[in-house]
């Protein structure tokens with residue numbers, strides 16, 4: 001196998017130009033997923049785009065709007081308040097959170113386990129993802145972005161400060177364990193309840209049926225089963241996810257109510 005040609009852009013404009021319309025090019029954020037896959041020969045790109053010097057890291061605020069650059073390490077998100085803080089503190093350990101990036105988490109593919117815990121969180125926050133690729137720059141809701149994420153270069157994500165947020169997940173003792181299932185509940189500034197789930201489909205999913213029943217947390221939990229595509233993987237069965245999803249939806253909504 002030939003080594004991939006390595007591209008190291010030194011500005012956002014250069015990164016966009018190097019990525020072009022995508023195709024046979026691997027974007028390397030923190031590399032916590034992709035570098036082992038390349039080394040083991042599971043991924044064989046002809047070009048690798050390393051973003052560490054492209055100027056895509058950082059968190060900025062304008063009024064109530066927060067924007068997070070794609071190369072921002074997960075560890076920098078712990079001061080952002082709920083539900084992001086709770087979700088991030090449950091990802092892996094300090095080393096992985098210091099190395100893994102927001103763009104990498106958003107674009108992580110579920111192979112043997114769910115690996116993009118921020119996906120459901122950003123859906124619940126109503127976040128906008130700004131990306132480039134074929135057709136140029138696009139800004140779209142996280143839930144619309146996720147199904148086609150494989151061929152986009154993420155520049156940043158942004159969202160309005162929520163009134164409150166809650167995160168409920170299947171707790172496992174080992175810090176290296178992936179999150180089998182998690183639910184995020186958000187009350188937006190105008191009082192709307194939004195729900196996102198991770199580990200309940202091929203990527204993070206919004207839970208519209210559960211949102212419609214949100215006034216009754218138990219009923220919302222049952223309703224959520226209509227919104228998901230449950231699966232077996234290395235860390236949980238579809239059966240187990242079906243039993244626990246209603247509980248997590250109820251818990252997240254009850255936590256949210258406590259903040260009212």
Ligand SMILES: Cc1cc2nc3c(=O)[nH]c(=O)nc-3n(C[C@H](O)[C@H](O)[C@H](O)COP(=O)(O)OP(=O)(O)OC[C@H]3O[C@@H](n4cnc5c(N)ncnc54)[C@H](O)[C@@H]3O)c2cc1C
Pocket residue numbers: 026027028029030031032033034035051070071074090091092093096099100101102103104105106107108109114115116117118152153154155176177178179
């Ligand atoms: C021991 C261990 C435990 C882990 N535990 C968890 C966990 O609990 N929860 C969890 O969510 N994850 C976990 N992970 C997975 C991973 O570390 C995180 O998801 C991390 O955020 C990935 O970010 P990265 O920058 O390292 O991604 P990379 O490996 O750089 O990339 C991952 C994917 O995203 C793409 N990508 C990267 N940046 C961009 C961009 N800007 N635009 C478009 N595509 C991009 C890459 O091409 C690749 O397909 C764990 C990993 C390890 C090794």
